[in-house]
Each structure stands twice: as C-alpha cells, then as structure tokens.
Amino acid sequence: MGDTQDWTAASGAAERARSVPAAAWSCAVTADGAREExxxxxxxxxxxxVRLTVPDDSALLTAAVRAPRQEPxxxxxxxxxxxxxxxxxIRARLYLSGPLVPDxxxxxxxxxxxxxxxxxGPVxxxxxxxxxxxxxxxxxxEARLLTHLARAHPDAVERLTRLVRPESLHAATRVVPLAVDRHGLTLRIERTRAHGDVRLPFHAPADDLAQLTERMHALLAQAGAATYPRALQRQHTDGDG
Structure with missing residues (x-):
C-alpha cells in the first residue's frame, strides 16, 4: 500500500517492461511442461x-527442437x-510469452x-x-547506485525525508532507497508492521550518471531548504541511549 506522496514523473509501463530484463541477472522459463531457471x-x-543461451541437455532446447514447427x-x-x-x-515481475525458436x-x-x-496490479x-x-x-x-547510497550516505537519505509529507513518515522506523530511474528516486518507508513507498521526482530526466549526480544534488538542496521537520523515529536496540 502506497503512502500519500504524489507519484509523478515515472516511467511508463513499456519502458519499465524493457528495463526489468535489462537489469535482471536471471530468469525462469516454462515451456512444454518443463521449467528451468x-x-x-x-x-x-x-x-x-529475448535470446537464451542454454546447455545442450536443456529440456527447453529439446522441446523447441521437437515441437511442431519448432515453436513451442x-x-x-x-x-x-x-x-x-x-x-x-520483489518490486515487479515481468512475463513474456510467445514462441520459443531455436536460432x-x-x-x-x-x-x-x-x-x-x-x-x-498487472498491466x-x-x-x-x-x-x-x-x-x-x-x-x-541502479543496483550499485542504490547500494552505495544506502551504505555510504545514510545521512543523505535521512535529509531527503524532509521532502516527504509528515503524515507519510508517521510511525516510520526506517527509510531506505528502493529504486532510482531517470525520472526520480523512490524511498521505502518501513514501519513496525507495514511499509509504503514515496516518489521524489527529478526536475528533469537524467539520461546518464553525470546528470543523475546533478539531479540528486538538486534534491538534496531542495531538502535542505524544506520546512517539513524530520519525523523519522529511530528504532533503538537494548543499550542505546
């Protein structure tokens, strides 16, 4: 369930569908009753x-070769x-269906x-x-960028919460960067038993890493001038002050 922050400047479904396999390391394939990962x-x-390089003993390859018209x-x-x-x-799943052809x-x-x-929901x-x-x-x-942001710059992530409406941060225990694309940054707001996502749009699309750096600096500058107070409630472990 999303939070109350407006979702703007987001990728369309087609661009999102092309981006998922471009970044994914793995996929699952089902054909003729066989499923392989x-x-x-x-x-x-x-x-x-999609072009798949599979082992010679793959059941999918066998199914493709033996199928009528070689198109299971x-x-x-x-x-x-x-x-x-x-x-x-899991932020999304993409399903591509069609004939599987040896090539x-x-x-x-x-x-x-x-x-x-x-x-x-599905589209x-x-x-x-x-x-x-x-x-x-x-x-x-994206994976390298978000991991670096979360590990090396937690202070920057906390500063960006100034751009989030206070009601969206109610009872929050942790805020982490969930996604970034050329249109904006998405933060995941976690609570004890729930979570929600907030979109922080860039002022213009970022088509490379240099532009992304400028867009992130612009967001941080905007956060520095924001009037919303920090509402993040830190979770303390035993022994914390």
Missing part, C-alpha cells in the same frame, strides 16, 4: 526479443528485485504477450509500445 543466460535484442509456447519470467534489503523485495545455437523468444505485474503492455521502448538508461547501474 537460468543465471546470466539471456540477452535482449533491440526490439525486446513459452513463458519467460523476470523478477525485479530491490538491491537494498527491504520488506517485499543459431540459442533459443529466441519474440513476445506475443507482455504483462508487467507491480504492486498496483498488459502494448506490443508495439514494448518494441519501440528502450530500457531506462540507469537500469544497469
């Missing part, structure tokens, strides 16, 4: 098709996992259906929009 085995083509129906599943440990770490020693799936499932992505979209330019670096 692969790590580091997929690459994306320019129009969003398959479903590829990608999980978008938050790089910083949080509750509900130059690999398996190629050109999506006939694209479904993006997020916390707000069927238009195939033309999906093919025309491009992954977020920060998708490949």
């Amino acid at each position: 692969y790590v580091g085995a997929h690459t994306m083509t320019g129009d969003g098709a 129906s398959a479903v590829l599943e990608f999980a978008d996992v938050a790089p910083v440990p949080v509750r509900g770490r 130059r020693g690999t398996l190629l799936l050109r999506p006939a259906r694209v479904v993006l499932r997020q916390s707000c 069927a992505v238009d195939l033309d929009d999906y093919a025309d979209a491009r992954p977020d330019p920060l998708a490949g670096a």
Whole structure:
C-alpha cells in the first residue's frame, strides 16, 4: 500500500517492461511442461526479443527442437528485485510469452504477450509500445547506485525525508532507497508492521550518471531548504541511549 506522496514523473509501463530484463541477472522459463531457471543466460535484442543461451541437455532446447514447427509456447519470467534489503523485495515481475525458436545455437523468444505485474496490479503492455521502448538508461547501474547510497550516505537519505509529507513518515522506523530511474528516486518507508513507498521526482530526466549526480544534488538542496521537520523515529536496540 502506497503512502500519500504524489507519484509523478515515472516511467511508463513499456519502458519499465524493457528495463526489468535489462537489469535482471536471471530468469525462469516454462515451456512444454518443463521449467528451468537460468543465471546470466539471456540477452535482449533491440526490439525486446529475448535470446537464451542454454546447455545442450536443456529440456527447453529439446522441446523447441521437437515441437511442431519448432515453436513451442513459452513463458519467460523476470523478477525485479530491490538491491537494498527491504520488506517485499520483489518490486515487479515481468512475463513474456510467445514462441520459443531455436536460432543459431540459442533459443529466441519474440513476445506475443507482455504483462508487467507491480504492486498496483498487472498491466498488459502494448506490443508495439514494448518494441519501440528502450530500457531506462540507469537500469544497469541502479543496483550499485542504490547500494552505495544506502551504505555510504545514510545521512543523505535521512535529509531527503524532509521532502516527504509528515503524515507519510508517521510511525516510520526506517527509510531506505528502493529504486532510482531517470525520472526520480523512490524511498521505502518501513514501519513496525507495514511499509509504503514515496516518489521524489527529478526536475528533469537524467539520461546518464553525470546528470543523475546533478539531479540528486538538486534534491538534496531542495531538502535542505524544506520546512517539513524530520519525523523519522529511530528504532533503538537494548543499550542505546
């Protein structure tokens, strides 16, 4: 369940759908009754098709070779996992379904259906929009960026809470960076038994790391001038003052 902060300047469903597999390290594939999971085995083509490099003894490869017209129906599943440990770490799941075709020693799936499932529910992505979209330019670096922000700059994260409405921080025990894309930064607000997400939009899209650095500095400057008080209630362990 989201918090009360407005969600603005966010990626569209097609761009989000292209970004998930671009950043994912693994995927699960189901075809002809067989399900296999692969790590580091997929690459994306320019129009969003997925190419899988699988072992010679793969059941999926056997199914693809033996199937009528060599085109068994398959479903590829990608999980978008938050790089910083949080509750509900799966931010989204992407399902691509279509024929699985042997192609130059690999398996190629050109999506006939694209479904993006997020916390707000599933969305069927238009195939033309999906093919025309491009992954977020920060998708490949997001994990490193968020991990660095959470570990090395917790003071900056706390300062950014000045941009969050006080009611969204009510009873908060921890705030961590959940996601970043060219349009903005998302913070996860954790409470004892619940959590919510707040979007902090950039003033303009960031299409590379240099622009992202400028956008983050602008957010921090905005936070420094904000009038909202810090409302984060720190959790104390035994022995703390």
